[in-house]
Amino acid sequence: xxxxxxxxxxxxxxYDCFYALRDVLGxxxxxxxxKNTDLQGCDCIILPGGFSYGDYLRTxxxxxxxxxMEAVRDFVLQGGLVLxxxxxxxxxxxxxxxxxxxxPNRNGRFxxxxxxxxxxxxxxxxxxxCTPGEILRIPIAHYQGNFFLPQDExxxxxxxxxxxxxxxxxxxxxxxxxxPNGSVGNVAGIASSDFRVMxxxxxxxxxxxxxxxxxxxxxxxxSIVAWLEEKRYAGCGS
Amino acid sequence: MQVVDPERVARELGLRxxxxxxxxxxxxxAPTLTxxxxxxxxxxxHCGYLHSKQWLEFLPREGRFEVLVGEDAGGIVYDGLAIVxxxxxxxxxxxxxxxxxxxxxxxxxxxxxxxxxARPIACLDSLHFGPLDDPRSCYVAKxxxxxxxxxxxxxxxxxxxxxxxxxxxxxGNCLVNVMCIGIAPRGRxxxxxxxxxxxxxxxxxxxxxxxxxxxxxxxASQEFGENEEKRPSVQIGDPFAEKCxxxxxxxxxxxxxxxxxxxxxxxxxxxSSSEMAAAGESGIxxxxxxxxxREEGMEAWEIMMSESQERMLLCVLKEHEEEVRNIFxxxxxxxxxxxxxxxxGRVTIRYRGEVVADIxxxxxxxxxxxxxxRERPTYLDRINDLxxxxxxxxxxxxxxFRQLLSSPNLASKRWxxxxxxxxxxxxxxxxxxxxxxxxxxxxxxxxxxxxxxxxPFYCFLDPYRGAQIAVAEAARNLASxxxxxxxVTDCLNFGxxxxxxxxxxxxxxxxxxxxxxxxxxxxxxxxxxxFYNESPFGAVYPTPTIxxxxxxxxxxxxxxxxFVKEGSIIVLFGETKEEIGGSEYLRVVHGIExxxxxxxxxxxxxxxxxxxxxxxxxxxxxxxxxxxxxGIAITLAEAALSGDKIFGVDxxxxxxxxxxxxxxxxxESCGRVLVSLEEEKLQVLMDRAxxxxxxxxxxxxxxxxxxxxRKGKKTLVRLPVSQAFEIWEGAIAxxx
Numbered sequence: 023x024x025x026x027x028x029x030x031x032x033x034x035x036x037y038d039c040f041y042a043l044r045d046v047l048g049x050x051x052x053x054x055x056x057k058n059t060d061l062q063g064c065d066c067i068i069l070p071g072g073f074s075y076g077d078y079l080r081t082x083x084x085x086x087x088x089x090x091m092e093a094v095r096d097f098v099l100q101g102g103l104v105l106x107x108x109x110x111x112x113x114x115x116x117x118x119x120x121x122x123x124x125x126p127n128r129n130g131r132f133x134x135x136x137x138x139x140x141x142x143x144x145x146x147x148x149x150x151x152c153t154p155g156e157i158l159r160i161p162i163a164h165y166q167g168n169f170f171l172p173q174d175e176x177x178x179x180x181x182x183x184x185x186x187x188x189x190x191x192x193x194x195x196x197x198x199x200x201x202p203n204g205s206v207g208n209v210a211g212i213a214s215s216d217f218r219v220m221x222x223x224x225x226x227x228x229x230x231x232x233x234x235x236x237x238x239x240x241x242x243x244x245s246i247v248a249w250l251e252e253k254r255y256a257g258c259g260s
Numbered sequence: 261m262q263v264v265d266p267e268r269v270a271r272e273l274g275l276r277x278x279x280x281x282x283x284x285x286x287x288x289x290a291p292t293l294t295x296x297x298x299x300x301x302x303x304x305x306h307c308g309y310l311h312s313k314q315w316l317e318f319l320p321r322e323g324r325f326e327v328l329v330g331e332d333a334g335g336i337v338y339d340g341l342a343i344v345x346x347x348x349x350x351x352x353x354x355x356x357x358x359x360x361x362x363x364x365x366x367x368x369x370x371x372x373x374x375x376x377x378a379r380p381i382a383c384l385d386s387l388h389f390g391p392l393d394d395p396r397s398c399y400v401a402k403x404x405x406x407x408x409x410x411x412x413x414x415x416x417x418x419x420x421x422x423x424x425x426x427x428x429x430x431x432g433n434c435l436v437n438v439m440c441i442g443i444a445p446r447g448r449x450x451x452x453x454x455x456x457x458x459x460x461x462x463x464x465x466x467x468x469x470x471x472x473x474x475x476x477x478x479x480a481s482q483e484f485g486e487n488e489e490k491r492p493s494v495q496i497g498d499p500f501a502e503k504c505x506x507x508x509x510x511x512x513x514x515x516x517x518x519x520x521x522x523x524x525x526x527x528x529x530x531x532s533s534s535e536m537a538a539a540g541e542s543g544i545x546x547x548x549x550x551x552x553x554r555e556e557g558m559e560a561w562e563i564m565m566s567e568s569q570e571r572m573l574l575c576v577l578k579e580h581e582e583e584v585r586n587i588f589x590x591x592x593x594x595x596x597x598x599x600x601x602x603x604x605g606r607v608t609i610r611y612r613g614e615v616v617a618d619i620x621x622x623x624x625x626x627x628x629x630x631x632x633x634r635e636r637p638t639y640l641d642r643i644n645d646l647x648x649x650x651x652x653x654x655x656x657x658x659x660x661f662r663q664l665l666s667s668p669n670l671a672s673k674r675w676x677x678x679x680x681x682x683x684x685x686x687x688x689x690x691x692x693x694x695x696x697x698x699x700x701x702x703x704x705x706x707x708x709x710x711x712x713x714x715x716p717f718y719c720f721l722d723p724y725r726g727a728q729i730a731v732a733e734a735a736r737n738l739a740s741x742x743x744x745x746x747x748v749t750d751c752l753n754f755g756x757x758x759x760x761x762x763x764x765x766x767x768x769x770x771x772x773x774x775x776x777x778x779x780x781x782x783x784x785x786x787x788x789x790x791f792y793n794e795s796p797f798g799a800v801y802p803t804p805t806i807x808x809x810x811x812x813x814x815x816x817x818x819x820x821x822x823f824v825k826e827g828s829i830i831v832l833f834g835e836t837k838e839e840i841g842g843s844e845y846l847r848v849v850h851g852i853e854x855x856x857x858x859x860x861x862x863x864x865x866x867x868x869x870x871x872x873x874x875x876x877x878x879x880x881x882x883x884x885x886x887x888x889x890x891g892i893a894i895t896l897a898e899a900a901l902s903g904d905k906i907f908g909v910d911x912x913x914x915x916x917x918x919x920x921x922x923x924x925x926x927x928e929s930c931g932r933v934l935v936s937l938e939e940e941k942l943q944v945l946m947d948r949a950x951x952x953x954x955x956x957x958x959x960x961x962x963x964x965x966x967x968x969x970r971k972g973k974k975t976l977v978r979l980p981v982s983q984a985f986e987i988w989e990g991a992i993a994x995x996x
Contacts (some may be wrong), residue, residue, distance in 0.1 A: 032500050034416025038686045041702065071684075072703055073414040121393025132409045132679045136904075162679045163413070228683050233700060233816065235691070 026064035069110025111221030128204025308627030334785030358403025377450030378442025390431030432795025455540030472567025546599030671991030697819025721855030727772030742876030743810030755799030821885030834932030910962030
């Protein structure tokens with residue numbers, strides 16, 4: 023099983039993801055340069071955080087034209103797993119792989135802090151080791167993380183279980199008081215309708231080691247590992 | 261060569277009469293326009309250290325660890341790893357255009373570290389503004405924070421620590437001191453040299469434009485006049501290019517084909533080419549026709565003086581130009597061979613088929629040295645005359661406490677540091693706002709603690725002692741978390757050195773800094789001097805900012821500054837004296853700005869540092885933080901309010917000596933540290949403190965829902981923690 027971390031010019035959490043996967047979690051992981059189209063046999067692609075192309079245009083708007091995104095689209099069509107974190111989430115939206123938009127934070131400022139997330143759907147490849155309603159403590163660091171989707175579309179998304187994480191309080195309370203950036207319905211992460219693609223604003227790679235203050239981010243990466251192993255096992259059996 | 265009226269141009273560019281005559285004798289002829297421009301920037305105060313160089317030689321360069329002093333940044337070596345750091349000012353540009361000024365300050369200091377071959381791992385900022393209720397100052401403060409966030413976040417270097425001060429003295433001239441830290445294997449460090457005849461001089465990074473022309477010579481080396489119409493001299497930042505430049509440069513350095521490298525920062529191509537040639541005892545022959553330019557029709561002097569950002573100059577082994585070029589091209593950056601190393605010892609600049617400059621490199625980098633008269637300012641006697649009898653004891657100390665909690669100088673800086681990505685690179689172990697910031701080093705069991713310090717008002721009252729206090733406090737900060745102070749970088753911000761009283765402040769501060777660092781055995785590895793920080797409002801407070809780096813031997817033992825456990829015991833080390841001069845309490849509550857600043861006992865401080873480090877090593881503390889501005893009362897509040905969970909405290913000052921109550925609560929005596937610990941460790945701690953000769957009193961406990969400060973039976977303050985939190989946490993946000 024292999025992870026691939028895409029490196030766009032301006033990505034700055036690429037190495038953090040790589041380190042969390044390889045050094046902390048002992049996984050096989052490679053960097054994928056944005057100009058290449060060979061995914062090197064990866065089972066899960068991570069679009070890391072950062073400021074691809076400086077985010078001088080709309081965030082993620084240029085990165086989606088990178089050659090590798092063609093390959094990522096094909097990979098998704100074949101049922102591959104893709105996790106977009108922060109800027110990676112923004113790129114997934116711009117690429118049309120996930121619905122919605124990420125607007126500038128409600129307070130107009132960059133926000134870097136720990137937040138609590140409530141797991142809304144524990145039945146995805148990215149959360150299968152979590153329990154429904156579990157609370158994770160993971161940092162955010164973004165300027166444009168204010169998720170928006172018209173109410174009716176959000177309703178459908180929610181109904182289908184595509185809302186994976188919501189910002190919440192330490193006891194799991196989902197309310198305006200615990201909405202850091204103005205996201206509609208406190209949405210912090212969503213998945214595609216087949217649950218193979220997930221985008222999230224918080225940074226799980228920053229919460230993988232005790233010394234950094236939280237290990238809750240591991241659950242997301244390890245869920246992917248467990249899900250892929252399960253799938254491989256099922257594949258062998260059939 | 262082109263003929264102009266070079267003497268007039270020289271004057272306009274800030275060169276003095278004697279300097280022009282020296283240029284004539286160096287060249288043996290009249291200089292060209294380009295040459296005048298090159299001399300003007302290279303001999304500017306900003307680049308040439310004309311008024312400071314001889315004083316900086318007093319600073320100690322040796323310490324406990326191996327010291328590296330490079331061309332652009334210095335550092336120390338620990339466990340085979342070079343830790344490189346430097347602080348630099350970007351005051352004038354930030355006053356004029358706060359966002360871009362601060363942003364390009366970050367860019368510049370990151371490139372200084374990059375130029376040493378190290379990967380930048382953290383930035384710190386020491387910021388000084390006018391009061392937030394002054395609209396212009398508030399605008400500057402917001403813009404500076406926005407600029408640091410915009411640039412720093414994008415380049416992926418965490419902004420982890422710093423300090424922010426608000427005083428009227430910075431109304432017309434803010435201070436933006438930025439520091440960067442990088443790490444590299446000892447053997448991988450790079451130098452700013454050009455050598456090896458025939459090797460390529462390669463320009464990499466962004467294109468050259470007309471921005472920032474005269475930034476260092478005109479902007480940073482003169483006072484602000486009545487108007488601030490110097491905007492064209494401010495550079496414009498491109499953090500995306502910088503991020504790519506970081507990655508490409510580190511990749512290029514790893515090839516082994518890079519002989520030398522230097523940032524094109526202040527004085528741009530002039531400074532980088534001449535200093536690399538001089539350092540390599542070589543000459544350089546450059547053809548400006550090959551310099552990538554952003555616009556048509558640029559003159560040679562404009563190209564040589566431009567301070568366009570995100571550019572580096574490399575000396576590349578001949579025949580390996582293509583490999584290096586390809587790396588930069590891959591990252592979407594310019595990379596052109598613009599010249600070659602020669603053996604002439606001269607910087608030769610060609611443009612459009614003509615030689616436009618031809619100067620001996622060593623002469624260009626040997627600016628004149630000035631030691632103007634200095635004189636103790638007369639205000640000092642007047643202002644250092646405080647008598648406690650003239651300070652009424654407030655009837656309501658709780659209201660004084662509230663007032664101090666809401667002073668932007670003492671209040672929570674969360675509004676600022678949350679705008680900075682302080683976690684990227686996943687090394688920040690102790691986060692900003694929670695004590696001394698500590699970074700882990702991946703793959704090592706040790707870590708790096710970082711801090712900046714300087715109380716400018718103390719320095720105004722007594723520059724010598726103020727500078728010493730800054731060093732002592734920085735070292736105390738580091739020792740509190742368990743770190744051994746290892747090295748200092750300084751950023752010396754003063755007024756016009758040609759005015760005797762300003763110059764006296766500068767020399768006193770340098771001597772204070774030097775004496776304190778020497779006493780503690782902490783080397784000054786790098787630094788920067790910023791003069792002419794004056795506006796029509798007057799000179800800034802003399803501000804010798806200290807950036808200090810320490811080594812935490814065992815990263816898993818570090819402690820934060822905030823309380824972590826209900827019921828833990830609160831202990832104060834050090835002696836509280838009858839000292840209130842220069843305090844924030846005096847200024848905020850009584851409106852009195854008077855000294856003297858607190859006394860300082862260097863040998864006690866040194867003992868205290870070692871004692872603290874030993875205690876952290878033996879895991880005696882749950883938390884530790886140094887007592888400084890705002891006194892014990894504010895330190896207690898910070899420790900109670902800055903953790904993930906808020907705590908109440910109940911403390912009694914009865915055993916702190918028979919001092920006036922306001923002095924007990926708000927006095928700023930040096931040499932004190934507040935810790936919390938488990939009750940069962942108290943006896944061990946008391947015994948150890950006694951053995952080390954460290955005064956030690958038990959103040960009380962972490963408990964309840966109130967901040968309760970008592971003296972015997974008398975309750976001085978009793979404030980619900982939730983209220984205290986609201987005041988302290990919201991103070992800055994109320995203004996911005």
